[in-house]
Amino acid sequence: xxxxxxxxxxxxxxxxxxxxxxxxxxxxxxxxxxxxxxxxxxxxxxxxxxxxxxxxxxxxxxxxxxxxxxxxxxxxxxxxxxxxxxxxxxxxxxxxxxxxxxxxxxxxxxxxxxxxxxxxxxxxxxxxxxxxxxxxxxxxxxxxxxxxxxxxxxxxxxxxxxxxxxxxxxxxxxxxxxxxxxxxxxxxxxxxxxxxxxxxxxxxxxxxxxxxxxxxxxxxxxxxxxxxxxxxxxxxxxxxxxxxxxxxxxxxxxxxxxxxxxxxxxxxxxxxxxxxxxxxxxxxxxxxxxxxxxxxxxxxxxxxxxxxxxxxxx
Amino acid sequence: xxxxxxxxxxxxxxxxxxxxxxxxxxxxxxxxxxxxxxxxxxxxxxxxxxxxxxxxxxxxxxxxxxxxxxxxxxxxxxxxxxxxxxxxxxxxxxxxxxxxxxxxxxxxxxxxxxxxxxxxxxxxxxxxxxxxxxxxxxxxxxxxxxxxxxxxxxxxxxxxxxxxxxxxxxxxxxxxxxxxxxxxxxxxxxxxxxxxxxxxxxxxxxxxxxxxxxxxxxxxxxxxxxxxxxxxxxxxxxxxxxxxxxxxxxxxxxxxxxxxxxxxxxxxxxxxxxxxxxxxxxxxxxxxxxxxxxxxxxxxxxxxxxxxxxxxxx
Numbered sequence: 001x002x003x004x005x006x007x008x009x010x011x012x013x014x015x016x017x018x019x020x021x022x023x024x025x026x027x028x029x030x031x032x033x034x035x036x037x038x039x040x041x042x043x044x045x046x047x048x049x050x051x052x053x054x055x056x057x058x059x060x061x062x063x064x065x066x067x068x069x070x071x072x073x074x075x076x077x078x079x080x081x082x083x084x085x086x087x088x089x090x091x092x093x094x095x096x097x098x099x100x101x102x103x104x105x106x107x108x109x110x111x112x113x114x115x116x117x118x119x120x121x122x123x124x125x126x127x128x129x130x131x132x133x134x135x136x137x138x139x140x141x142x143x144x145x146x147x148x149x150x151x152x153x154x155x156x157x158x159x160x161x162x163x164x165x166x167x168x169x170x171x172x173x174x175x176x177x178x179x180x181x182x183x184x185x186x187x188x189x190x191x192x193x194x195x196x197x198x199x200x201x202x203x204x205x206x207x208x209x210x211x212x213x214x215x216x217x218x219x220x221x222x223x224x225x226x227x228x229x230x231x232x233x234x235x236x237x238x239x240x241x242x243x244x245x246x247x248x249x250x251x252x253x254x255x256x257x258x259x260x261x262x263x264x265x266x267x268x269x270x271x272x273x274x275x276x277x278x279x280x281x282x283x284x285x286x287x288x289x290x291x292x293x294x295x296x297x298x299x300x301x302x303x304x305x306x307x308x309x310x311x312x313x314x
Numbered sequence: 315x316x317x318x319x320x321x322x323x324x325x326x327x328x329x330x331x332x333x334x335x336x337x338x339x340x341x342x343x344x345x346x347x348x349x350x351x352x353x354x355x356x357x358x359x360x361x362x363x364x365x366x367x368x369x370x371x372x373x374x375x376x377x378x379x380x381x382x383x384x385x386x387x388x389x390x391x392x393x394x395x396x397x398x399x400x401x402x403x404x405x406x407x408x409x410x411x412x413x414x415x416x417x418x419x420x421x422x423x424x425x426x427x428x429x430x431x432x433x434x435x436x437x438x439x440x441x442x443x444x445x446x447x448x449x450x451x452x453x454x455x456x457x458x459x460x461x462x463x464x465x466x467x468x469x470x471x472x473x474x475x476x477x478x479x480x481x482x483x484x485x486x487x488x489x490x491x492x493x494x495x496x497x498x499x500x501x502x503x504x505x506x507x508x509x510x511x512x513x514x515x516x517x518x519x520x521x522x523x524x525x526x527x528x529x530x531x532x533x534x535x536x537x538x539x540x541x542x543x544x545x546x547x548x549x550x551x552x553x554x555x556x557x558x559x560x561x562x563x564x565x566x567x568x569x570x571x572x573x574x575x576x577x578x579x580x581x582x583x584x585x586x587x588x589x590x591x592x593x594x595x596x597x598x599x600x601x602x603x604x605x606x607x608x609x610x611x612x613x614x615x616x617x618x619x620x621x622x623x624x625x626x627x628x
Contacts, residue, residue: 070600079600088600127465139564148457150566151441152602160596161560165478165490172596176479246475250453250564252464282474282486286384286393286402288466 004056005314006049007064007307009108009300010034010041012082017048018303019056020311024119026300028052038089046098062102062314064306065091066111068138073153075105081136102313106149108132108302109156112259112295113140114147115305120296121257129253130295131158131244132260137179141251147309159183163242178243184262187215187236194232202226219265233265233272241276248281248290259295270294318370319628320363321378321621323422323614324348324355326396331362332617333370334625338433340614342366352400356408363413376416376628378620379405380425382452387467389419395450416627420463422446422616423470426573426609427454428461429619434610435571443567444609445472445558446574451493455565461623473497477556492557498575501529501550508546516540533579547579547586555590562595562604573609584608 004019004027011034019028030048035041045065053060069080075092077083092105113122113130122128128142137159141148149155159179160172167176180186194200195210202224204210206217218236221229244256256277262269274292278284297304318333318341325348333342344362349355359379367374383394389406391397406419427436427444436442442456451473455462463469473493474486481490494500508514509524516535517527532550535543558570570591576583588606592598611618 070597079597143457143462144460146458148565151568152566154601155564155566157563157566160563161475162556163476163479165556166480174596242476242479246560247564249471249474250469250561252466252469252471254465282488283384283393287468 002056003059003061004028004052005062005064005307005311006052006060007066007111007303007305007310008045008048009111009302009306010045010065010067010083012068015044015048016300016303017052018300018307019052019060020304020307024304024308026304028055029300034083036085038086041083041086042091042094042098045095049099060101062307062310063095063099063104064111064308064310065095065103065105066108066302066306067091067105068108070154070157071105071107073149075103077105078154102310104306104310104313106306106309107138107140107153107156109138110140110147110149111303111305111309112138112297112301113142113305114308115297115301116257116259116295117142118308119304120301121293122255125253125255127251127253129244129247129251129256131256131258133182133240133258133262134184134260136183136185137243138260139247141253143251158243158247161243161246163246178246181239182236182243184215184260186239187218187262188213190236190239191215191218191232194228200228200232202228215262222265222268230268233268234276237269237272237276238280240273241280244273244277245280248277253290255291255293257293257295259301263294263298267294317373317375318342318366319376319378319621319625320366320374321380321425321617321619321624322359322362323425323616323620324359324379324381324397326382329358329362330614330617331366332614332621333366333374334618334621338618338622340618342369343614348397350399352403355397355400356405356412359409360412374415376621376624377409377413377418378425378622378624379409379417379419380422380616380620381405381419382422384468384471385419385421387463389417391419392468416624418620418624418627420620420623421452421454421467421470423452424454424461424463425617425619425623426452426611426615427456427619428622429611429615430571430573430609431456432622433618434615435607436569439567439569441565441567443558443561443565443570445570445572447496447554447572447576448498448574450497450499451557452574453561455567457565472557472561475557475560477560492560495553496550496557498529500553501532501576502527504550504553505529505532505546508542514542514546516542529576536579536582544582547582548590551583551586551590552594554587555594558587558591559594562591567604569605569607571607571609573615577608577612581608
């Protein structure tokens with residue numbers, strides 16, 4: 001009987017579960033709503049695992065869970081912005097008590113980083129920076145070939161880094177954090193401001209109203225080759241680059257993988273960010289180019305990575 | 315016959331050489347001017363080593379060299395802001411050709427980090443952030459117990475990170491990098507601006523003229539308990555903290571060691587920076603305090619660390 005490892009990405013409203021073969025091929029995939037409350041969340045995780053085992057008619061050897069937020073090295077959810085009811089919640093230990101297999105719980109961006117490193121756009125890159133551009137920004141690092149989690153498990157909260165300390169105050173209470181400008185929310189705000197100023201008519205047409213323009217309208221306008229959208233994308237890329245270059249100064253990665261929902265924009269995003277990084281980075285003349293790549297595993301990356309991390313724990 | 319390892323810190327104008335026992339005790343120490351030119355610099359390094367061996371009447375087993383700037387993993391000086399004539403200069407290989415012992419060449423802040431980790435304020439801290447506040451800012455990291463150098467050897471150039479992207483343009487050409495505000499130069503500029511505004515009379519008295527006020531006058535005024543200087547120090551600490559908290563979000567260190575010339579200010583600097591970090595860091599309620607400490611090895615830290623790194627290469 002073939003054996004599998006499972007990974008589940010727990011988001012604010014949905015849970016995505018996958019089962020992987022030893023060759024990291026996805027053989028089962030389940031999407032479920034996330035119920036409210038810690039106990040119900042644990043119950044749903046157990047049920048998703050059982051459903052996949054039944055579907056595969058096989059044993060699942062280990063479970064990995066990825067969640068946005070600060071996850072301790074012991075697999076407790078210290079705090080999650082998307083799931084505020086989970087505070088100092090010992091999810092790993094609770095799941096271990098319910099299941100007879102190894103369980104790991106980790107940050108979702110950390111899990112996605114491991115997936116892209118192991119079987120995605122970061123294959124073979126020992127010093128890798130993964131940046132998920134979604135509603136907010138999540139990051140993860142492979143350093144000297146290993147996933148880096150930090151002293152407490154909280155490394156990679158790079159969306160919070162302040163890049164404009166006299167800028168506008170973010171919902172987090174901080175002025176000018178990177179993720180206010182370079183996330184999907186940042187793209188939407190930029191697009192609306194351009195739409196209202198009359199410099200993104202294609203966006204207004206797609207959205208019906210300037211105040212309704214969102215990141216997805218930029219994506220569509222870029223795909224249609226709209227010149228205003230491409231110009232808007234260049235400005236957005238400069239916001240992405242200011243944080244990426246900060247991280248390059250600190251970590252000196254060999255490559256950067258962009259993940260998250262904004263990857264739907266495709267190669268125009270990659271090319272624009274690559275150009276912005278190349279022209280922003282100090283000392284470009286004496287350092288090798290830091291290659292910007294698009295993630296390859298899409299929306300399943302965190303679930304796949306969580307499963308791969310769980311396999312390492314067997 | 316006892317054996318020793320040597321470390322030499324190569325600065326813009328001076329070279330500081332030490333020889334260490336196996337217990338990291340400094341047994342010989344030489345200070346020499348740095349001659350102009352790559353060949354003369356190599357010659358001076360060889361002579362300092364010979365002088366220490368002669369003084370100790372002992373064999374020196376390995377040599378480590380620390381230099382500010384981008385040092386490749388092969389020990390070449392790619393670029394050094396303090397020694398502009400060294401570009402893509404294969405210093406390690408040249409020294410290996412001259413000497414019959416192992417030689418390592420590394421970034422000075424990286425070497426100082428290793429020294430403070432091994433026998434200074436960072437003893438036993440597996441995830442350590444070292445920040446040298448000198449003319450500029452240099453940083454080094456111990457991550458998961460090992461020194462982290464990055465893909466090319468350029469990690470830790472954190473002085474360049476942009477914290478105020480609409481701020482004043484730095485000499486590097488970048489707007490609002492951290493080291494413009496949080497270095498010795500930044501402290502001097504802040505003190506002069508306060509002196510000229512009439513809010514730092516003690517500094518004017520010490521310097522003779524408001525336009526002549528420098529960081530050292532702040533240090534003296536702080537030591538004399540001047541209230542204006544302490545207030546100025548709190549503002550300076552907020553500039554230090556914005557970069558430190560950015561690094562904490564990225565790296566999640568267990569402790570921060572402050573080194574460099576500004577450590578002469580002493581505990582008031584440490585206390586003020588600790589307070590600023592504690593109050594600036596998001597999510598302080600759910601994460602352990604990141605302890606801020608003062609470096610213990612003083613101006614010799616880079617030389618001592620270079621020697622320790624060389625010992626590991628024997």
